[in-house]
Amino acid sequence: MTSLGPATAQQMSRRASQTEPDSDLENGDDNPFKSRDWRVWSYAWSGFAVRILIVVGGIFSVLQYLDTREENRVERTLQLIELWEKPEFQQAQQAISERLDALNVQFAELLDKDATAAERSVYFDRIGAAAMQADGGTMPVEAFRAHFDRMLYFLNRMAFCVDGNLCSKEVVDGYFGDFAASFWAYFGGYITEQRGGVAPNYGAPLEEYVASLKS
Template sequence: MRHVAKKITDLARKALSAEDKPITLMIIAAGVAIAIFEYWGFLENKRVEVAYKHVEQWESDQYQAAFSRVAADIRAFEQEAHDIIPDDLGEAALATARLNYTQNKIVENADGRLGQDLDLLIYFFDKLSVCVDRGLCDGPLLAQFFEGHLERLWIYSTGFVASRRGTIDGYGSLAQAYRDRLIQNNES
């Protein structure tokens, strides 16, 4: 960035010392345009860099282990639902009943490790939402990496989030807003 400022300063000095003022103004305008273009590129590169840092964080052992444990718990609860809920309900009702059972089991187990893992993951998506909203991260890049993970997590954790909101005002609201924007972007 300093080299860009130095280029502009040098250009301005040379242009101001020239005798023909219209040429001076054209050179200054060109220099400013180049500087703005380079600064915009610098900011875009920074957004991509910050986005990749979030991807690297997600791929760390801590987050992968938490997501794997949550997924394993969800599969176990789904199997319980499959074993307990009779198949004679009709396809839509059966799917809804099994989902509700799984969501309720997650809420029942919210005080243990499962709750801690979900807190960690939801907070991660809250941070992604802020990063994208403030233009600090490359939104489309993050959407490619995280949309599926967030959607799968959100389907099962809505009851958990609602129960946490009883004690923590606004819990998961940024992650929910981020998910809603991803869905809306896919529909348009």
């Protein structure tokens, strides 16, 4: 057998020591948070702190964004309520209510107290159609239709605001929901009959909003 010289033996020993597993790694001493080197330790904790700050900052930004959006929705809803309370819309509401009340008295015998939902729907359509006629009330029909158009404009605007998530649906439903549903019950048939030509979506926003109240 060939004997190894001193130099060769030292080289073999050095290579063997390089291939042996690092006891520090096996024991998990590679964890920078447990390092005895204060520089490694400080880098590890400073990096961890930065990551925490980034996460907290991201959460804060999201919450701030959501809070701002909600504030904007409430503000637009209040603007809608202020618009509703203006004289022209209050007068329109009064004119519509008075005309419908008079027609309900006139045609009261047509609606049985035990009428089904379908029968009520037919009755409301008939009252709404009559309201749009010249003999539908004491107010001249041209003046009444001006009030009607003004009210439909407002309700469509309200529906757009809710559909675009620009207004608070909860507040709008509580403030305008019953009136919007009643308006559509009486005039929905008339409105859909007017669609076509230059106004294929006439009253569509209001129709979709009222449908959302039932879901």
